[in-house]
Amino acid sequence: MRYISTRGEAPALGFEDVLLTGLASDGGLYVPESLPHFSLEEIRSWRGLSYSELAFRVMHPFVDDAIPADDFRAMLEETYDVFAHQAVAPLVQLDTNEWVLELFRGPTLAFKDFALQLLGRLLDYVLEKRKQHVVIMGATSGDTGSAAIEGCRRCEHVDIFILHPYQRVSEVQRRQMTTVLGDNIHNIAVKGNFDDCQRMVKESFGDQSFLGGKTQLAAVNSINWARIMAQIVYYFQASLALGGPDRSMAFSVPTGNFGDIFAGYLAKKMGLPISQLVIATNRNDILHRFMSGNRYEQHKLEHTLSPSMDIMVSSNFERLLFDLHGRDGAAVKSLLENASKGPVSIEDYRWRHARKLFDSDAVDDKTTCDTIREIYEQNEYLLDPHTAIGVRAARNCRRDNAIPMITLGTAHPAKFPDAIAESGLSVEPQLPPHMADLFEREERYTVLDNDVQGVQDFIARHWKNA
Template identity: 45%
Template sequence: MEYISTRGNVGKIGFIDAFMMGLGNDGGLLVPNEIPVIPAATLKEWQELSYQELVLAIFSYFTNGEIPDEDLKAMVYASYSTFRDPEVTPVRRINDQLYLLELFHGPTFAFKDIALQFMGQLYTYVAAKQNKKIHILGATSGDTGASAIEGVKGKEGIKICILHPHGKVSKVQELQMTTVKEDNVLNLSVDGNFDDCQRMIKDLFADLDFKASNHLAAINSINFVRILAQTVYYFYAYFQVVKQTDEKQVNFSVPTGNFGDIFAGYLAKRMGLPVGKLILATNENNILERFILEGVYKPGDFRSTYSPSMDIQVASNFERYLYYVLGEDSAQIRKLMDQFKAEGQIVISGEALSKVQAEFGAHGVQGQECLDTIKKYEAENGYLLDPHSACGVAAADKYKNENEITVSLATAHPAKFNEAIELCGIEQQFPEQISSLFEKEQRQTRVGGSLTEVVRELEKFYNAR
């Protein structure tokens, strides 16, 4: 297994080099040079594995033996030792057609913990083994920042800076990032939206001199290891569901703004997991829905919604999927991404669009539908959804079929988004770890929306002793 860029100008590299490169040096996204297909007999054996054992089994196809088995095992078990459920990602049955995959049992109560707790361990491992400085740089629409900081705060040889859009994340998300006191953490509150933050991150990683001189490493889902770690819970959820049901088709409904979480599901399917539809749930920022339904990828006007982690117009993992749907043609990807930069849109049609629509469903959930879904499932099932998970459930309901089961991803604990829960007339009990945040002092630096201001703060932070 080696790794290449979607744009074709990165030579085949190994697992750790791909992890450390993050964004491809040619501006593309790194992918495996071939996707392994897991034999049916092996999948059957995997049904009996614990979550941690399943991580190790799947990663064994991708790491090329670059990490000794005992070291990898120690990192995996350490990563999930702080999770509040022994299953790590338990599956809850709601009714005959709907199951929820709970991904919020990690330290920051969001699905990002699944990958970022492991990536924090891996960055710490590489820093120690290679005696390297590692300066993690990322952007967040809310959850990535807290999870990434939690994974590496206080770790020797590592500094982390997270950009978040000022005033456009939930209060709990902000507090989880900005109440951390360790000196290796910097939070930049940026005037603008998430797409502005993400664009600056990509610009800085594309500046190879800046990237090298500042020892930059990526934590966002531009890093393939993040995708790979998220692929595991699709396998785990599928195995838990088929143990409980007959031979109905299993679909997945995925709330997503950056196309990373659903791309992990696509990777699992390409690896041989026998799932049906991948249902893409968005909110009013519905560029991905339009792509699935019409073949047009074109950012619209940014909107703040009840599900702020999906308030994204430019999905950073979209290029990975485009690479596969267009036959792994790097030259065509380079042409299309240059076109997108110049003209602001990509259009596909014909056979390629038919392929997209065979693999994916999509539903853009408007604000009132999101709130109505929260109220309905709390009243009828006694289950309180956060607004992102509610978007996933609303999309699952739209595609409901009595001969199929849908596993909808519950991506965050509702306490992280009490602003939306209160609008539903519901009073919830906060976990102690979240309620205690409101008593803590915040540390963040507000900056304007220019790259120059961000670079000035980064250089000051990275060069501080």
Template identity: 55%
Template sequence: MRYISTRGQAPARDFADVLLAGLAEDGGLFVPETWPHFSPSDWRAMRALPYPALAARVMQPFVGTSIPFAVLERICHEAYAGFGHPAVVPLVQLDTHLFVQELFHGPTLAFKDMAMQVLGRLFDYVLTRRDTRVTIVGATSGDTGSAAIEACAGRDRIDIMILHPHGRTSLVQRRQMTTVLAPNVGNVAVEGTFDDCQDLVKAMFADTPFREQMHLSAVNSINWARIAAQVPYYVAAALALGGPDREVAFSVPTGNFGNVLAAWVAGRMGLPITRLTIGSNRNDILTRFLDHNDMSIQQVEPSLSPSMDIQVSSNFERLLFELLDRDAEATRRAMEGFRKTGRMVVADPVWHRARSRFSAFRLDDAGTEAEIRGLRSATGYLADPHSAIGIAAGRAHPAGPGVPMVAMATAHPAKFPEAIERATGEHPALPPRLADLFNRTERFTVMPADLGAIEAAVRALAGRNAAA
């Protein structure tokens, strides 16, 4: 399997190279040169597989010959061995045709663990084989950072620096990042929004001398390996509900578009996925685009669902590349114009192509609290704010008679105890392994959104560890 950039100016690479590179040199995102496809009989043969084996089977076409299949299988088994549910990604039925798939049984209680636990081990394997090391820089709106740190802490060949928006994550989210005191981990609280953090990461990759000196890599969903490792749970849900012999739909709370893109990829690989619904909070750029062809940046507003407090959805570029029939030059013009003017011009035929597969739904904070409260009362199910938006979106956009709708539960409710308590009067407890989280020592630095200062901090972290 070879990978190309959405902007057409970077050399093609194999999976291992894409894993280490993260972002393409031309500022684009890597995508498969051709999409793999499984036949109905292939899908049926996967139905009996336990989740780790299923994950390896689904990822194998994306990995190609970069990593032996036996190694990939071992990595997946090790990645999911410590999850808190034997099914790894269990389905919970809420109504006749409405289901929830729980993606939060990993070590940091969020769906990001599903990919990060695999990525950390993939990095280890490739870096050991090549006898080299990398410096990972990442931006987080809440969950990516803790999952990435959990996956990379203490690994000899990796230094990792995570940027989060100061004061704009939940206390649990922040402490899950800042109480990991491994010497290869650094945390910066950026005075700004998640979009500022994401822009800083992209600027570091665009600084070629810095990128090469630091051997930069990425764990955000700009890294294709993240998307590849998220596709399997959509496959697992579809097969459990009758796929490929039955259609299925998914509802996904999303900010950076990576999670719902993985669902689109599963459909591109041959599963009969009829509808993908995006759940947005008050930062509703994706909903405005799908409803009104309005892809325009507005001010980011803090909400009860901070992981979705985003206006620039990086992974949308991958979908746009496909909607434009893989025209890299048109994609580059659209993305550069978007960053320059704050508005993306999408021709109506292209917009209608997006709407043929995607729909969207917006829920503000009051509506989110009402959804959490209503779910608890009607079904007994306790959903965090992000998952509640996804469930509400799935209910608002049913896929059709007899088609199951699966809403993705992306975080454990205990990650957002204040919101849950306001909505239900209950204070959800952290699992025993995190019970002492608020007694642990924190370590992070508050810094302005200044590229030079952030690069200096990254250089100091990597230099200190290289000398150790």
């Protein structure tokens, strides 16, 4: 399996190099040169498999011979054994043919655990094999940071630097990152927003000279292909649980950076019958404005009750644009260069092709709270604000009531008590036992100005062998 850049100029790489590289040298994102495709008969034969075995069947073609099959299978079993539910990703029914796929049963209570628990193990395996040390640099709008730290903190060959927007993540999200203390763990609160943090990461990957040639950066954000690869699996798992592949499914995905829903798009291309993918966003609605009106234009980023989606520069959208443009890297590069200067659109026939699968909706804070309250009153089931946006968007955009609609439940409601309180409910979401003392733990983080040079200087001074 080889991987190519969405901008067409970087050399093709194997799985190990893509795992460690993050951004391609031309600024693009890596995607497989070709996708595996599974027949309906093969998918049907996977019914009843454990989550880890299903993950092996779906992901092994992407890893190919980079990791022996037995080692990869054992790694997956270890990864998903730490989840708090035997099903790993259980389904909960809300109404007739309407479901929530609970993706928050991992150690940090967010869907990011599915990929980042695996990513830490993949990095450890490859770096031990190569006797190499790397510096992980990542940006988080709330959940990636804690999942990355939890997944990678035991890795012997990494230092971890996670950037989060200062005072723009929930307190639970912040404490999940900043209370994991270790010599190789560094949390940086940037006086800016998530897009500022993400920009710094991309700039740093583009020019790593601040590390003095002594090490290299590795990515944990969803620009890393391994993140996308791991998220494809639960689309197959949910479909198989509800009668797939003999019936089609629809999914509603709360998304800001487009990685989680891009995984659903890939699942369809790999042979899973999916009739509809709903892009569910908040007021930071650049993806909705594009999908509903073919206009990609950045607005000012707003702070909302769903902070993990407070993103305006949607990195993984580039991967979809690459496919929509017939995998023409030059066309994608030109389009994104123009997008940095003002609004852009794509050819109408390309946009209409995307609309055959994708719908979208933008949900404001009031409607988010109304949805949390409504679902609780109907089912005594508590949604976090991101999942609530997914449920509302699913109901607003649903094309066919006969097709199961599955909303991805991306985070535990206890991570967002302010949104629950604002919904008017008297119920207080409780953290699970392993986090019961979260507010009593010591915190450690550094506040830095919104300046890439200052952040790079901090990393250069503090990584283990600096």
